[in-house]
Amino acid sequence: MPHDFSHLVIGGGVVGLAIAARLARTAANSVLLVERHSQVGTETSARNSEVIHAGLYHPPESLRTKLCIKGKNMLYEVASKSGIEYKQCGKWVVAQDEKQHEYLHKMYQRARDFTGVPLEWVSLSKASQLEPSIIAKAAILNSPTTGIVSAHSLMTYYEGQIEQHGGDIALNTAVVAIRQNETSGYTVSCKSDDSSDPIELTATCVINSAGLNAPNISNLLLPKERHVTAYYGKGNYFAYTHSQPKVNRLIYPCPSDHGSLGTHLTLDLNGRLKFGPDFEWVNSADDLQVNGQNLETVKQEISKYIKLDTSALVADYAGIRPKITQDSSKFHDFVIREEHGFPGFVNLLNIESPGLTSSLAIAEYVETILHQ
The missing domain is CATH 3.50.50.60 (FAD/NAD(P)-binding domain)
Known part of the structure; x- marks a missing residue:
């Protein structure tokens, strides 16, 4: 039948x-x-960052890396022909100390030796000219194939x-x-x-x-x-209500664990700044209320890599990441x-x-x- x-x-x-x-x-x-x-x-x-990821963070042999790299290339090709709103703006990953610098060095080597994802070092002097509001005390890696897309x-x-x-x-x-x-x-x-x-x-x-x-x-x-078992990782996002500073690319700190890439600076397609997501475990997929109690922590985190008026940060929206384990150490x-x-x-x-x-x-x- x-x-x-x-x-x-x-x-x-x-x-x-x-x-x-x-x-x-x-x-x-x-x-x-x-x-x-x-x-x-x-x-x-x-309810996400709407980032077109380059494929930098995960093991080269993993599906998350392989499908990210292939999907990125397919997405740029389709978007360029189909009227999908996007921008290949690039991304900096910034290091503030030698430990983070070593993390970036390993990222660079992994991309060079295994995945072929283009990365390039940006000198701190050049960076201060391109993005004067960005703080990077040790090193910067530029990912030119990172972008943003309208989901x-x-x-x-x-x-x-x-x-x-x-x-x-x-x-x-x-x-x-x-x-x-x-x-x-x-x-x-x-x-x-x-x-x-x-x-x-x-x-x-x-x-x-x-x-x-x-x-x-x-x-x-x-x-x-x-x-x-379903587990829910909540990320809160915070909007920046001032028009200055202007930033032309995404800015990511070095991630601290596998659960999150850190509270990063992203842009919408109109160039407005937003920050997030942070990370917390919640018990329900419907827990979408922005946790404003995290705002002070977010201010401290982003002040490590950008100079701005943190009083202009406001709670914006939250999203939930689908997970099947709570072990973020692996x-x-x-x-x-x-x-x-x-x-x-x-x-x-x-x-x-x-x-x-x-x-x-x-x-x-x-x-x-x-x-x-």
Whole structure:
């Protein structure tokens, strides 16, 4: 008996949209994306730094590095042709002491020897001319392929691609159950806001790209011994309300652990400064109230690398990073896999930064998994 869809994608964030758009390009596919909210991209995809990452921080052999670098190149190419709003503004990573200088040196060597990501040293004298408000006491690495992109513009592009190639998006549609069919494929029970009874849909393949809710979706299908716990890393962002100083590129401090890249300076596409995210564990994915109590700590952190009027900083917004562990002392990679014993069911877990940058490459990777 034929299935309702060849591919059912769960989750309408930037990654789920990219996957659905990629799969819909194949004429033989019938693709449905289901999103539990009334709009796509309202969670992590709408509450981040909107940075196009270069691929600097993680192990060279990791998916997070490989897909970031490939996704970055794909994103710049697509954006330049498709009207997606972006800017390749570059980024400085600044060091304030010899320990941080050594960190940058290792970053430079790793990029040179393994990933090929372009990096260049900026002399402190040159830096003071280019960015007089920036403080760097030991060293600066410039990442020229870092940029910023409008997440909204990117997601609108993906939506257009889904529609153009005959795919469908169902909003206000929450997945409440998944079962593996005896012959092939899956039955997915979905509940809409305006219906009391779940609707059952069948699909040959199911892709779990539910972001913050991905562990819960996975647990609907996989046996208990393979269940995953969702953890939520909250990042608060702070806006700068003065017009001065002007900064022309992103500024990042040296990161202190694997949980966060530090409270960095980013720009929006109009050149306005914002700072964040900081990092704290929270118990709920709905805890989106900006923690203003962190403002004083943020002021202290950013004053180490920029001269500005910290009284002009105000709480702006917060976002949640989907995580599957609370151990930030170790690196944790993206999890993108077809689950053993469940052919055609692909899990995407721990898809945090650089998920937005990697979205096109992740979509290609998922398609490759399904075609193996």
